[in-house]
Amino acid sequence: MHITCNRESIQKYVAHAERVTGKNLSLPILNSVLLIAAHKTLIIRATNLEVGVEFQIPANITKEGSVALSGSLLANTLASITDEQEVTISADKGICTIITKTKKLTIKGFLHDDFPTIPVIKDGEGFIMSSNKFTQGAKSVLMSAALSDVKPEISSVYLHQIADQVVFTATDSFRLAEKKIKQTGTTISHGVIIPVKNIIEIVRVLESTTEDINFLVTKNQISCTGKSLYITSRVVQGVYPDYEQILPKSHTTEVVLLKQDLLNTLKLSTLFSDKFHKVVVSVNPDKKICIISTKNTEVGETESNLTATLSGDPIEISLNGKHIFDCLGAIEKDSVTMEFNGSDKPAVIRGLGDNSFTYLTMPLTR
Amino acid sequence: MIENTQLWENTLRELENELSRANFSTWFKNTAIIKQEDGTVIVGVPNEFVKDWLQNKFHKMILKSLRNLSDHIRSIEYVVHKIEDKGTEKKEVEKPRSAMSAELPLADLYVNREDGLNPRYTFDTFIIGAFNELAYAASQAILKKVGTNVYNPLFIYGNTGLGKTHLIQAIGNEIKKNHPGKKVFYITSEKFSVDYINSVGQGAKTMSVFKEKYRKYDLFIMDDIQFLSNKEKTQEELFHIFNELYHNNKQIIFSSDRHPNYIPALEDRLKSRFSSGMIVDVQEPEYESRLAILHAKAQVNKFFPPEEVIDYLASSVRGNIRELEGLLNGIICQSQLKNRHLTLNEIKPFIKNTAKPKKLLSVKEIVKVICDFYNIEEDHVYEKTRRKEVLKPRQIAMFILREDFNISYPTIGQKLGGRDHTTVMHSCEKVKIDMQSDLSLIQEIDQIRAMF
Numbered sequence: 021m022h023i024t025c026n027r028e029s030i031q032k033y034v035a036h037a038e039r040v041t042g043k044n045l046s047l048p049i050l051n052s053v054l055l056i057a058a059h060k061t062l063i064i065r066a067t068n069l070e071v072g073v074e075f076q077i078p079a080n081i082t083k084e085g086s087v088a089l090s091g092s093l094l095a096n097t098l099a100s101i102t103d104e105q106e107v108t109i110s111a112d113k114g115i116c117t118i119i120t121k122t123k124k125l126t127i128k129g130f131l132h133d134d135f136p137t138i139p140v141i142k143d144g145e146g147f148i149m150s151s152n153k154f155t156q157g158a159k160s161v162l163m164s165a166a167l168s169d170v171k172p173e174i175s176s177v178y179l180h181q182i183a184d185q186v187v188f189t190a191t192d193s194f195r196l197a198e199k200k201i202k203q204t205g206t207t208i209s210h211g212v213i214i215p216v217k218n219i220i221e222i223v224r225v226l227e228s229t230t231e232d233i234n235f236l237v238t239k240n241q242i243s244c245t246g247k248s249l250y251i252t253s254r255v256v257q258g259v260y261p262d263y264e265q266i267l268p269k270s271h272t273t274e275v276v277l278l279k280q281d282l283l284n285t286l287k288l289s290t291l292f293s294d295k296f297h298k299v300v301v302s303v304n305p306d307k308k309i310c311i312i313s314t315k316n317t318e319v320g321e322t323e324s325n326l327t328a329t330l331s332g333d334p335i336e337i338s339l340n341g342k343h344i345f346d347c348l349g350a351i352e353k354d355s356v357t358m359e360f361n362g363s364d365k366p367a368v369i370r371g372l373g374d375n376s377f378t379y380l381t382m383p384l385t386r
Numbered sequence: 387m388i389e390n391t392q393l394w395e396n397t398l399r400e401l402e403n404e405l406s407r408a409n410f411s412t413w414f415k416n417t418a419i420i421k422q423e424d425g426t427v428i429v430g431v432p433n434e435f436v437k438d439w440l441q442n443k444f445h446k447m448i449l450k451s452l453r454n455l456s457d458h459i460r461s462i463e464y465v466v467h468k469i470e471d472k473g474t475e476k477k478e479v480e481k482p483r484s485a486m487s488a489e490l491p492l493a494d495l496y497v498n499r500e501d502g503l504n505p506r507y508t509f510d511t512f513i514i515g516a517f518n519e520l521a522y523a524a525s526q527a528i529l530k531k532v533g534t535n536v537y538n539p540l541f542i543y544g545n546t547g548l549g550k551t552h553l554i555q556a557i558g559n560e561i562k563k564n565h566p567g568k569k570v571f572y573i574t575s576e577k578f579s580v581d582y583i584n585s586v587g588q589g590a591k592t593m594s595v596f597k598e599k600y601r602k603y604d605l606f607i608m609d610d611i612q613f614l615s616n617k618e619k620t621q622e623e624l625f626h627i628f629n630e631l632y633h634n635n636k637q638i639i640f641s642s643d644r645h646p647n648y649i650p651a652l653e654d655r656l657k658s659r660f661s662s663g664m665i666v667d668v669q670e671p672e673y674e675s676r677l678a679i680l681h682a683k684a685q686v687n688k689f690f691p692p693e694e695v696i697d698y699l700a701s702s703v704r705g706n707i708r709e710l711e712g713l714l715n716g717i718i719c720q721s722q723l724k725n726r727h728l729t730l731n732e733i734k735p736f737i738k739n740t741a742k743p744k745k746l747l748s749v750k751e752i753v754k755v756i757c758d759f760y761n762i763e764e765d766h767v768y769e770k771t772r773r774k775e776v777l778k779p780r781q782i783a784m785f786i787l788r789e790d791f792n793i794s795y796p797t798i799g800q801k802l803g804g805r806d807h808t809t810v811m812h813s814c815e816k817v818k819i820d821m822q823s824d825l826s827l828i829q830e831i832d833q834i835r836a837m838f
Contacts, residue, residue, distance in 0.1 A: 137442055174492075211499065240466040241433075259499070260499075266490055
């Protein structure tokens with residue numbers, strides 16, 4: 021193998037590929053990134069058997085071939101070559117040589133007969149969506165997915181279709197986030213559950229581009245195909261709770277306030293809240309009072325009066341301040357609405373007049 | 387044919403010798419033979435990556451090993467299949483946060499969107515007692531021979547909260563488990579009619595999609611069929627689906643809160659079809675079953691109230707299992723709050739609070755229901771006639787007014803055409819005595835009671 025290619029692009033894609041190499045797996049070859057030179061393109065491939073990625077970059081190929089190299093070593097090596105436009109990579113009998121104008125490095129490669137193939141989905145349902153719309157949808161809900169692996173279906177993001185919208189949902193059973201992204205031409209008859217760790221990788225790769233991506237889903241796998249990239253991930257085989265049934269359809273109290281006000285108040289509150297991030301929201305529409313207070317016996321207390329439009333019944337509810345804080349980043353509007361249905365029912369947070377994002381959080385009991 | 391697990395274990399043992407340790411454990415972990423048919427072995431693998439690799443890399447090797455063990459095998463197919471990882475059984479970790487924050491009520495919503503079944507409903511959690519023995523036996527017969535048994539269709543009826551939904555969903559889940567290839571579908575009649583109405587509104591194409599959709603199942607379960615009353619076109623559609631499924635020997639299961647003959651405004655042709663298989667009822671659980679249910683629930687919640695409390699609940703709360711559960715949950719909640727077990731005296735007012743208020747019906751309304759049931763003119767009951775067809779309903783009306791609605795003998799006599807209170811007493815006694823020997827009378831009274 022002997023190729024010459026642009027340094028920046030190989031550096032960028034090897035860095036992405038390195039992230040999905042398997043760590044601490046029983047099959048050592050999974051730690052490596054596979055480089056294949058064929059038909060004027062360099063293919064960079066990596067997988068940890070959860071996610072598989074493949075990138076294609078144009079390259080000047082004088083001799084076709086392939087080599088597998090330690091992912092972290094290659095990524096770090098390329099990252100430290102900063103002064104060159106192009107790099108030349110050649111490999112012979114498992115020894116890889118990287119040559120720039122000023123440097124010459126040799127890296128020991130691995131036998132790559134055992135390097136896994138990456139499943140390609142041929143027929144499946146799906147949609148075509150620009151990568152930034154997809155990453156926006158996924159990032160709006162990511163933080164709500166459960167982190168533990170006890171219930172794989174909720175440490176995941178659920179992707180399904182309602183009318184012509186792709187819906188992203190995540191919940192850790194204490195809060196739930198749902199983001200709808202309009203995309204005509206979507207057909208997903210059965211939703212898919214993507215492990216949150218995998219969708220984070222997908223998002224990270226898709227963030228580096230703005231092109232339209234072709235998403236295909238089957239019962240077992242999801243794949244994202246762009247002009248020069250291909251990512252595929254396993255999906256969780258299981259049942260996602262029919263969460264739509266718990267989204268409240270009405271409310272007894274409504275609070276509309278500026279997002280920035282709420283954000284500032286919560287920032288202050290977190291300094292004083294206890295380890296459960298408890299904040300108490302007291303609303304009295306008749307007296308036009310909206311107070312967020314916190315109390316920590318070891319630190320002190322806060323009480324913030326917020327300017328807000330209020331309607332409905334008076335309420336006092338204890339919420340997890342961190343949960344509220346988390347969702348504000350996903351709200352694009354300047355104003356947010358908080359809806360309550362009593363102090364033991366979940367609170368709903370949305371952007372004002374924006375139904376694409378819905379966030380539910382359970383009150384704290386004590 | 388060698389047993390699937392045995393065959394695969396032997397194959398793996400052979401492959402283990404030929405492959406490196408790393409390769410073997412990475413690629414063959416959590417694989418299994420799912421089934422064999424006509425020389426084709428279907429191997430279940432955990433994900434697409436493994437499927438791809440086995441197919442491309444190890445296929446020849448696996449086939450060779452399999453053929454060494456069983457020479458009729460000609461080919462292998464790989465499918466992605468969820469296999470429970472037995473080695474690392476995950477224990478539910480203690481959740482410190484749950485004490486602080488209630489969970490979103492998602493646990494009940496794990497409904498499989500493809501077949502509508504809730505995996506929570508299984509026979510493992512189903513309690514069998516005298517009250518549901520027959521329904522359970524019928525369901526077991528169905529499990530043995532899906533579709534081609536005498537219990538097709540199976541119609542289960544009984545009051546609300548007696549475990550009908552649990553039973554029929556458990557049948558669905560069990561069949562899904564035992565016959566992965568069978569298509570199971572559960573729907574409530576309400577969802578069905580909504581689906582029908584939606585497809586009517588959207589033209590011929592969606593209509594045909596609708597028609598096709600319901601005809602492809604091997605097991606079709608429809609819950610709460612009584613809500614179809616007065617929905618003529620939905621009934622008609624169900625009739626066609628029923629015929630199609632029935633002729634193809636597909637199993638059909640219905641549930642309702644009353645006998646099909648007493649569902650108002652249900653077309654006769656549907657009624658007669660429901661009756662063509664097996665109709666079983668689920669009764670109210672008797673004391674022993676209630677006790678068993680409470681014990682099982684306590685087990686599930688890992689909360690064990692004193693025996694006298696459970697005993698008191700079982701003996702004083704009649705009927706509905708759901709209410710029984712609700713009461714137990716309430717007691718659990720109270721005990722956790724107070725951090726000790728409740729005494730019997732604390733529980734008594736609790737039960738009083740949640741006891742269902744008796745429905746208030748006028749004597750006239752009750753008599754009307756009974757007259758409709760026996761198909762006689764209401765006026766005759768109040769008249770001084772001793773014709774046999776009037777006498778029986780009148781006596782039953784007196785009996786029910788006394789037993790179920792606690793109305794005094796003189797009042798009953800006065801309301802039913804100015805009769806003497808001794809006449810009423812005699813009637814009630816007579817019905818009671820007759821009920822001991824006359825089975826059809828018991829059934830009739832049960833059915834009448836179900837209508838209040």
